Amino acid sequence: MNYIQTKGKHQFHEHFRRHIKEATRSAFPIIFFILILGFTIVPIPVDMGLVFMIGAGLVVAGIAVFTMGAEMAMTPMGDALGDFVVRKHKLWFLVAMGLILGFIITIAEPGLIVLADQVTAIPSLTLIVTVAIGVAVFLAFGFLRTVFDLPMKYVLFGLYGVVFILAFFVPDTFLPMAFDSGGATTGAMTVPFIMALGVAIARDTGKSDSFGMIAICSIGPILTVMILGLIYTPDGGYYRTFDMPTIESTDGVRTLFLETLIPYIREVSLSLLPIVFLFSVLKIFAANALRVGPLRMLQIGIGVVLTFGGLVLFLMGANVGFLPMGNYLGQHLFDLDGKWLLMPIGAIIGYLMISAEPAIHVLNKQVDDVTHGAISKKAIGLSLSISVAMAVGLAMFRVFTQFPIMWVLLPGYAVAIGLSFFAPKDFTSIAFDAGGVASGPLTSAFLVPLTIGASTAVGGNILTDAFGVIALVALTPLITVQILGLWYKQTSGIYRV
Numbered sequence: 001m002n003y004i005q006t007k008g009k010h011q012f013h014e015h016f017r018r019h020i021k022e023a024t025r026s027a028f029p030i031i032f033f034i035l036i037l038g039f040t041i042v043p044i045p046v047d048m049g050l051v052f053m054i055g056a057g058l059v060v061a062g063i064a065v066f067t068m069g070a071e072m073a074m075t076p077m078g079d080a081l082g083d084f085v086v087r088k089h090k091l092w093f094l095v096a097m098g099l100i101l102g103f104i105i106t107i108a109e110p111g112l113i114v115l116a117d118q119v120t121a122i123p124s125l126t127l128i129v130t131v132a133i134g135v136a137v138f139l140a141f142g143f144l145r146t147v148f149d150l151p152m153k154y155v156l157f158g159l160y161g162v163v164f165i166l167a168f169f170v171p172d173t174f175l176p177m178a179f180d181s182g183g184a185t186t187g188a189m190t191v192p193f194i195m196a197l198g199v200a201i202a203r204d205t206g207k208s209d210s211f212g213m214i215a216i217c218s219i220g221p222i223l224t225v226m227i228l229g230l231i232y233t234p235d236g237g238y239y240r241t242f243d244m245p246t247i248e249s250t251d252g253v254r255t256l257f258l259e260t261l262i263p264y265i266r267e268v269s270l271s272l273l274p275i276v277f278l279f280s281v282l283k284i285f286a287a288n289a290l291r292v293g294p295l296r297m298l299q300i301g302i303g304v305v306l307t308f309g310g311l312v313l314f315l316m317g318a319n320v321g322f323l324p325m326g327n328y329l330g331q332h333l334f335d336l337d338g339k340w341l342l343m344p345i346g347a348i349i350g351y352l353m354i355s356a357e358p359a360i361h362v363l364n365k366q367v368d369d370v371t372h373g374a375i376s377k378k379a380i381g382l383s384l385s386i387s388v389a390m391a392v393g394l395a396m397f398r399v400f401t402q403f404p405i406m407w408v409l410l411p412g413y414a415v416a417i418g419l420s421f422f423a424p425k426d427f428t429s430i431a432f433d434a435g436g437v438a439s440g441p442l443t444s445a446f447l448v449p450l451t452i453g454a455s456t457a458v459g460g461n462i463l464t465d466a467f468g469v470i471a472l473v474a475l476t477p478l479i480t481v482q483i484l485g486l487w488y489k490q491t492s493g494i495y496r497v
Helices: 003-039 046-087 091-106 108-118 124-147 154-167 176-184 190-204 214-233 252-284 294-332 339-356 358-370 377-401 406-419 425-438 443-458 461-464 468-493
Strands: none
Touching: 003 046, 003 294, 046 091, 046 154, 046 190, 046 252, 091 108, 091 154, 108 124, 108 176, 108 190, 124 176, 124 190, 124 214, 154 214, 154 377, 154 406, 154 425, 176 214, 176 358, 176 425, 176 443, 176 461, 176 468, 190 214, 214 406, 214 425, 252 294, 252 443, 294 339, 294 443, 339 377, 339 443, 358 377, 358 425, 377 443, 377 461, 377 468, 406 425, 406 443, 406 468, 443 461
């Protein structure tokens, strides 16, 4: 859709209002529920409540602006680059571009940035580069899988087999972080771009399976962080503390947010610059091959600005408003007489929070576009909400019982891969994509501090008991979405509810 050419200024404003409305409708339930907790069973300090409300407003604005920017810029750039890569008809070029694109798009991922900032056992840059290498290698492999039409179920079986064999040799302190990295990598920035690449390559090579690229890219970081765990000895603490500064006036609130503005502008600028630079260079030196006209370039330029602004707003709101609130709730919910309420409350938070993840909107639109509405967005959304609710409830249970995360991951992935041999092919690819999409930056900024707060109150091992919630959020959709596919298959054989 070309906003500039076919819609005009009025329609542009209409689309912007629609995105604001969708973002508000998505984020309001979780914001409202957290405020209800603050006015009932877990009293929240007034200054923290005020910061949270401002952060919530920034998150809503950020989701709206980002999703519109991604629709206008990231998706068209991914589509154009995918088309460009395939039309070269050279396998080495396909692999090389996969490596380059995978690396530069991953360092822009806000969910990974948020997670890396919370882990002090490994320098942030070391973790981000390690994860980016994993995505780069596996994006190139994902290109090859599409070109050679390798069945997704066999690919997943082989790759996860390697993952779980390697897991037996990796220190326990690195396992939750490795699986969390796989989930956090595929979020707001990578999803629209990589999904568009996958669709373009499948279309131009005449293949029917355009999903699954996100699923494959989620495996790379798990393996590379595991390898890092075999060779890296942590020095110092393992996790970030979440002390909320005392705020005595509204001026203090303003200062708290403004202090993060410049760092996030710099962070997002450095993240977006490589992909924008690469696209611009190809447009200048390979204009005939990169089929993007002047009006579409103008649209992409506006979209890049919106993507930039949306990410800055979202990261400010999530990190300043949501992150300390999650940690506070985790600690104080445990202090209640009915401390086991933490599990159902965590499940409710998970159920409501998934709708506020920016990349979920991108996935739903991509599924709707590719299947021409045959797979219902409502059904996918409900499956994801149920799965994330189960994941967060289970993560809270782990905090209490402190059992190893592999007790869940090993049988969970065995069930998910087993289902792939019976579920419809499209649902298997979408399910494994959805696992990566569900675990985005808001999950990193709220659910990780929530489990850290609870684990701190329990007196458990933060790195083994609290980390891993992203891994569980990434796991459960693999099962629920494929079960949805089996239900479709048994009831009508038509992808609609």
